[in-house]
Structure formats: C-alpha cells, structure tokens
Amino acid sequence: MTQLNISESQEEGAHVITLAGPVNSYTYTDFQDKLKIAFDLASIVVVNMEKVTNLSSAGVGVLMASLDDAEDSGKKLFIMQPSEIAKQALDSTGFGDRFTIIASIHEAK
Amino acid sequence: MSRDRASTAAGPGHRAEAAIISISPDEAGEAAFEDFVDGLSFATSREAGAMKLAGGELLDNLTRYSTPLRDNRIVLRAARRSSGLYLAFFFKSAGFADYAEGLAKKQSASGSRAAPFIKPAFDPSIGRWRGIGLRMCRSLSKSLYFRSGSMLDRIFVAF
Numbered sequence: 001m002t003q004l005n006i007s008e009s010q011e012e013g014a015h016v017i018t019l020a021g022p023v024n025s026y027t028y029t030d031f032q033d034k035l036k037i038a039f040d041l042a043s044i045v046v047v048n049m050e051k052v053t054n055l056s057s058a059g060v061g062v063l064m065a066s067l068d069d070a071e072d073s074g075k076k077l078f079i080m081q082p083s084e085i086a087k088q089a090l091d092s093t094g095f096g097d098r099f100t101i102i103a104s105i106h107e108a109k
Numbered sequence: 110m111s112r113d114r115a116s117t118a119a120g121p122g123h124r125a126e127a128a129i130i131s132i133s134p135d136e137a138g139e140a141a142f143e144d145f146v147d148g149l150s151f152a153t154s155r156e157a158g159a160m161k162l163a164g165g166e167l168l169d170n171l172t173r174y175s176t177p178l179r180d181n182r183i184v185l186r187a188a189r190r191s192s193g194l195y196l197a198f199f200f201k202s203a204g205f206a207d208y209a210e211g212l213a214k215k216q217s218a219s220g221s222r223a224a225p226f227i228k229p230a231f232d233p234s235i236g237r238w239r240g241i242g243l244r245m246c247r248s249l250s251k252s253l254y255f256r257s258g259s260m261l262d263r264i265f266v267a268f
Contacts, residue, residue, distance in 0.1 A: 053143065060238075062237075089158075093229065093245055
C-alpha cells in the first residue's frame with residue numbers, strides 16, 4: 001500500500017509540512033488534520049509538495065479550504081516546490097493562481 | 110492484482126500500445142492504479158499525470174457510488190492510438206445505469222462530450238469543497254463516455 005508520509009518542522013518562523021506520496025481520498029484526512037493544527041501554531045504555513053506523487057480533488061479541497069481559512073484570519077499558506085503532478089492538479093481546477101508557489105523557505109514572508 | 114501489457118501492429122507506420130490491469134475498488138486498487146499509470150512506457154509524464162488525476166477521480170467515484178461491483182473488480186485498459194491516449198474502465202454495477210444516464214443527459218444538453226461543467230463551491234454544511242473532481246476531469250481530458258450495458262459497464266476517457 002502506498003502511504004502518504006508527513007513530516008513537520010519549524011524553519012525561519014514558518015511551520016513546514018512536508019508531504020511524500022499520494023494525497024488522495026484515502027490519505028487526505030491526515031494531511032487535513034496536520035494543516036489545521038499547523039495554523040493553530042503558526043501564522044505562516046508552508047506545504048512542501050516536491051515529493052507528492054498524486055493530488056486528488058480531496059487533497060486540493062483541503063488546500064482550498066485552508067487557504068480560505070488562512071486568508072480570513074490574516075495568516076498565510078505557501079506551497080513549496082510542487083511536483084509536476086501537484087502543479088498539474090492545482091492548475092486543472094482553475095484555482096492554481098490563488099496559491100502562492102515558492103521555491104524555497106526564504107520566500108515565505 | 111493482475112497486469113498485462115500488449116504491443117500490437119496497427120498498420121503501416123503505426124504501433125498501438127496498450128496495458129491492462131484488474132483492480133479492486135478500494136485503497137489497494139487505487140495504489141495499484143497509480144503504479145500502473147506510472148509504469149506506462151508510452152505516456153509522457155504530463156500525459157501520465159492527466160491520466161492519474163482524471164482516472165483517479167473516476168475510480169474514486171466508482172468506488173464511492175457504484176459499488177458493489179460484480180466480482181469486486183474493475184479492469185482498466187490504457188492505450189495509445191494515433192489520435193491520442195485513452196483510458197477505459199470495464200466493470201458491472203447495478204447502480205451505474207442511472208449514473209450514466211444522468212451524465213448523458215447533461216452532455217446532451219451541453220452538446221459536448223467533455224465532462225459536465227459544475228462550478229466548484231465550498232459547501233459549509235459539510236465543511237469542504239464540492240465539484241473540484243469533475244472540474245479536474247473536464248480540464249484534463251478531451252472527452253468522457255459512460256456506457257451502461259447488460260453484460261458490462263464502461264467508461265472511456267480520451268486525453
């Protein structure tokens with residue numbers, strides 16, 4: 001079974017969630033929970049998606065809802081180094097432009 | 110899971126390539142489908158991405174709304190033809206006929222074989238976004254056909 005591995009760290013004042021594996025209907029709830037907690041802990045959250053192998057509508061929905069919540073509460077969500085398929089998924093929804101994509105943690109301001 | 114690959118001549122200068130897999134409608138099946146698409150030698154990474162994303166959404170819908178399936182199996186066939194890349198789902202579900210009919214009506218009304226357009230929106234009653242999967246299918250595929258038959262149900266996606 002392919003699993004989604006999630007690791008977390010604090011870097012340069014941001015809470016960084018690093019994903020590795022597929023974000024699909026079977027794995028998105030772990031990501032959703034981690035993202036909610038991250039926004040309780042920090043005002044800047046970075047999701048490193050370099051090693052995401054799939055991003056289904058469930059995963060995109062989590063990002064969309066988190067972005068809405070972050071904007072409502074004056075916090076910031078960044079997506080760092082999205083894999084080709086993660087970028088393809090975001091663009092395919094028509095909402096890709098809503099997300100701030102960064103190449104490194106230094107850009108998360 | 111069973112998996113097979115085929116490569117057959119399709120005429121002078123053409124070579125049809127195809128791969129087949131049989132999966133169960135569950136988490137293991139989803140993982141097998143993702144591995145299957147990753148292993149397609151005849152698809153570029155961008156084509157494989159579109160197939161994995163749109164195919165995954167359809168597989169997820171089948172698993173959620175059309176189970177139980179006969180023999181608890183879905184057979185998928187990916188193929189490259191001169192006109193492009195295709196993905197077909199073969200299965201048998203008691204509930205699929207109504208679903209297919211609903212989609213056909215929407216396509217008939219719009220005059221398009223693309224996946225129907227539903228504007229994604231946040232549903233506060235369940236606390237999540239709806240309509241994103243269909244939007245992804247629409248933008249990642251050229252056409253989508255649902256066919257319900259007495260012996261077999263089928264979904265064809267062209268990329």
